[in-house]
Amino acid sequence: MSEATPATVAIGAKPMGRAWLWWGALLLLALVLPWMFYDWTTGRHSGFMISMLSQAGMMVIFALSYNMLMGQAGLLSFCHAVFFGMGGYTVIHLLSSIGAGDIGIPMEVVPLFGGLAGLGMAIVFGYMATKQRATAFAMITMGIGELLATASVMFHHFFGGEGGITTDRMIDRSLFGLTYAQGIQVYYLIIGWTVISVVGMYFLTQTPLGRMANACRDNFERAQFVGYDPKIVRFVQFALSGLFAGIGGGLYAITYEIVTFDAMAGPLSANALLMAYIGGTTVFAGPILGAVLITVLQSGVSLLSNSWLVYVGVLFITMVTFVPTGLAGIVMAHGPIHKAGQLGRLTVPYLRLLVPGVALLLGFIGLVELLSFLTIGAAQGKKLSLFGAPIDVNAFQPWAIVAVCVLGGAGWLRIESKAFNRVWEQVTADVKARELLR
Amino acid sequence: MTAVSLRDVRKSFGPTEIIRGVNLEIQSGERHALIGPNGAGKTTLFNLISGRFPITSGEIALNDRRIDALPPHKINRMGLSRSFQITSIFHRLSVFENLRCALLWSQGYSYSFWSPLWRQKALNERAEFLLEDLNLTSRRDILAGLLSYAEQRALEVGMTIAGGASVILLDEPTAGMSHSETDYAMALIRRVTQGKTLLMVEHDMKVVFDLADTITVLVYGQVIASGPPEEVRASKAVREAYLGALEE
Numbered sequence: 001m002s003e004a005t006p007a008t009v010a011i012g013a014k015p016m017g018r019a020w021l022w023w024g025a026l027l028l029l030a031l032v033l034p035w036m037f038y039d040w041t042t043g044r045h046s047g048f049m050i051s052m053l054s055q056a057g058m059m060v061i062f063a064l065s066y067n068m069l070m071g072q073a074g075l076l077s078f079c080h081a082v083f084f085g086m087g088g089y090t091v092i093h094l095l096s097s098i099g100a101g102d103i104g105i106p107m108e109v110v111p112l113f114g115g116l117a118g119l120g121m122a123i124v125f126g127y128m129a130t131k132q133r134a135t136a137f138a139m140i141t142m143g144i145g146e147l148l149a150t151a152s153v154m155f156h157h158f159f160g161g162e163g164g165i166t167t168d169r170m171i172d173r174s175l176f177g178l179t180y181a182q183g184i185q186v187y188y189l190i191i192g193w194t195v196i197s198v199v200g201m202y203f204l205t206q207t208p209l210g211r212m213a214n215a216c217r218d219n220f221e222r223a224q225f226v227g228y229d230p231k232i233v234r235f236v237q238f239a240l241s242g243l244f245a246g247i248g249g250g251l252y253a254i255t256y257e258i259v260t261f262d263a264m265a266g267p268l269s270a271n272a273l274l275m276a277y278i279g280g281t282t283v284f285a286g287p288i289l290g291a292v293l294i295t296v297l298q299s300g301v302s303l304l305s306n307s308w309l310v311y312v313g314v315l316f317i318t319m320v321t322f323v324p325t326g327l328a329g330i331v332m333a334h335g336p337i338h339k340a341g342q343l344g345r346l347t348v349p350y351l352r353l354l355v356p357g358v359a360l361l362l363g364f365i366g367l368v369e370l371l372s373f374l375t376i377g378a379a380q381g382k383k384l385s386l387f388g389a390p391i392d393v394n395a396f397q398p399w400a401i402v403a404v405c406v407l408g409g410a411g412w413l414r415i416e417s418k419a420f421n422r423v424w425e426q427v428t429a430d431v432k433a434r435e436l437l438r
Numbered sequence: 439m440t441a442v443s444l445r446d447v448r449k450s451f452g453p454t455e456i457i458r459g460v461n462l463e464i465q466s467g468e469r470h471a472l473i474g475p476n477g478a479g480k481t482t483l484f485n486l487i488s489g490r491f492p493i494t495s496g497e498i499a500l501n502d503r504r505i506d507a508l509p510p511h512k513i514n515r516m517g518l519s520r521s522f523q524i525t526s527i528f529h530r531l532s533v534f535e536n537l538r539c540a541l542l543w544s545q546g547y548s549y550s551f552w553s554p555l556w557r558q559k560a561l562n563e564r565a566e567f568l569l570e571d572l573n574l575t576s577r578r579d580i581l582a583g584l585l586s587y588a589e590q591r592a593l594e595v596g597m598t599i600a601g602g603a604s605v606i607l608l609d610e611p612t613a614g615m616s617h618s619e620t621d622y623a624m625a626l627i628r629r630v631t632q633g634k635t636l637l638m639v640e641h642d643m644k645v646v647f648d649l650a651d652t653i654t655v656l657v658y659g660q661v662i663a664s665g666p667p668e669e670v671r672a673s674k675a676v677r678e679a680y681l682g683a684l685e686e
């Protein structure tokens with residue numbers, strides 16, 4: 001798909017207007033969603049849904065905090081999970097202390113301490129990393145990630161080694177008299193902190209620091225000649241992003257009552273990048289989309305398929321190649337067209353994209369699944385079946401169908417996307433012309 | 439009073455000395471033009487004064503305070519602001535945001551992450567006022583990277599003077615502009631640099647003789663003449679080295 005019009009308005013350039021409505025709707029959805037999966041006969045929540053939504057909430061914070069670096073400051077970090085994990089470990093230890101009666105902090109405030117731990121770590125490591133920018137910065141963050149991997153072995157007492165550290169969140173201290181015995185209560189705690197964090201991070205984009213982070217991203221040299229030291233801008237931005245990542249990690253610890261090194265390791269840092277990028281780094285809300293999508297893929301698709309990571313990887317590559325502005329970028333590109341009332345002209349072209357697109361997608365999924373059942377599946381003794389009908393992965397026919405879908409779909413999609421691009425360019429040109437006339 | 443003074447400033451890139459012992463005094467409130475052939479080292483001299491590059495030897499002072507070991511942002515905070523020959527703006531920020539960013543430090547915001555910009559009335563009014571001054575109000579919310587060349591040049595000048603620096607260095611602000619654009623830009627520059635010290639690199643001799651109180655001619659990294667326009671115009675050395683070539 002083409003990215004014909006770059007968004008003409010930068011991150012947070014305009015104070016929110018009608019956007020409040022969207023945010024309100026999103027929050028409402030987050031609040032009622034668990035109840036749509038509530039089993040009224042047994043009076044139970046869907047455990048799967050609650051844990052997926054909880055995970056999504058903390059990942060939203062995590063991905064947005066990552067984008068404070070990537071999208072807003074132009075910094076590619078490979079150690080963001082360190083601050084998430086540090087928040088997690090800190091909260092685990094804190095919960096244990098509160099549970100033992102050593103200190104009395106209500107549960108609702110506990111995630112903040114995760115944030116403070118993240119902030120502290122980000123101050124220490126940010127001091128090292130933010131002296132540099134671009135590639136050198138990325139390399140240093142890589143080193144920091146490695147450093148922590150080593151540290152986790154050395155400080156066994158704090159990190160708990162292989163098995164990680166566990167706790168019990170039933171600390172019986174709450175501002176609202178809640179026990180947090182049920183997942184739904186934890187979920188609402190997560191939503192609360194997600195709202196605080198999202199508002200906080202949005203607020204930051206509207207401050208001198210936030211704006212200068214954008215400026216340093218665009219042109220760090222010029223920033224110096226208007227009186228700013230880009231190193232300090234990067235440092236403060238980095239530290240604050242660690243604060244929010246730590247809050248996310250704190251919520252993680254409360255949710256799972258266990259933190260292992262996975263919560264601060266490289267793959268999670270890579271996940272932050274995936275979520276932010278796929279969602280869209282140029283729009284404030286982009287990483288929210290990415291976080292939700294990746295979480296759904298992770299929780300939902302991983303139940304259905306061994307190969308969910310393949311799908312995430314391919315999605316990432318596709319986005320980087322074809323849609324560098326991410327999902328939110330696609331949405332934003334339609335804004336002016338919608339305003340001009342021209343969206344209808346894109347309906348048919350989109351439908352025409354959809355057909356070969358779906359063929360290609362299904363073909364690709366088929367291919368991946370066939371391959372995976374040929375190898376891992378066979379080893380696990382699983383059988384591939386579609387709508388209950390077993391499929392023989394050693395037969396010729398399924399492979400042929402899949403090949404036709406992939407090759408045919410890809411070829412057809414190429415043709416259609418060229419046609420689509422022509423329409424898109426026509427429409428955007430018309431919209432621009434109208435704007436000029438006004 | 440001397441606003442900027444350079445004493446035997448030298449700069450080498452590797453083995454080649456590009457600035458070869460420049461002495462220069464720019465008085466407060468003066469409009470000073472720096473001219474010379476391409477590659478003479480005019481931009482390099484700007485880079486040295488504004489702290490972009492360290493000098494190899496010599497002394498540079500701003501209002502009698504040494505600045506030659508300071509980083510650019512500190513020099514800027516002391517009241518010296520420069521523009522770039524190759525437009526240097528925040529291309530993914532709106533025109534308005536570009537100007538607001540250029541104002542922030544001088545308005546005392548520092549690295550504040552607690553004051554919401556939308557509440558800073560005085561700051562925002564100043565930015566709007568600048569927009570108007572630059573005739574860019576209609577382009578307010580456009581990404582700076584999408585502006586036309588002449589508009590970007592105007593923004594470049596606007597960002598340079600936004601912070602209210604008392605010493606302004608402009609590097610070929612009108613290069614690449616049409617005649618009418620040049621006239622407009624010069625009127626703008628005259629207006630916004632009122633009462634300030636101005637050091638400007640310019641190739642258009644008409645512009646130079648119109649504007650400048652003092653002209654300095656730089657050739658091969660050395661000052662071959664410096665003085666009032668008539669004096670420089672009459673100088674034999676300058677005619678031979680530079681002006682003569684232009685007039686032919």
Ligand SMILES: Nc1ncnc2c1ncn2[C@@H]1O[C@H](COP(=O)(O)OP(=O)(O)O)[C@@H](O)[C@H]1O
Nearest residue numbers: 451452456474475476477478479480481482483
């Ligand atoms: N960063 C640099 N590294 C090496 N050589 C440079 C650098 N900057 C400028 N020069 C050289 O210095 C000389 C003067 O360049 P410049 O100051 O841009 O001239 P002017 O602005 O007078 O046209 C040129 O020969 C140029 O190649």
Ligand SMILES: [Mg+2]
Nearest residue numbers: 480481482523
């Ligand atoms: Mg030059």
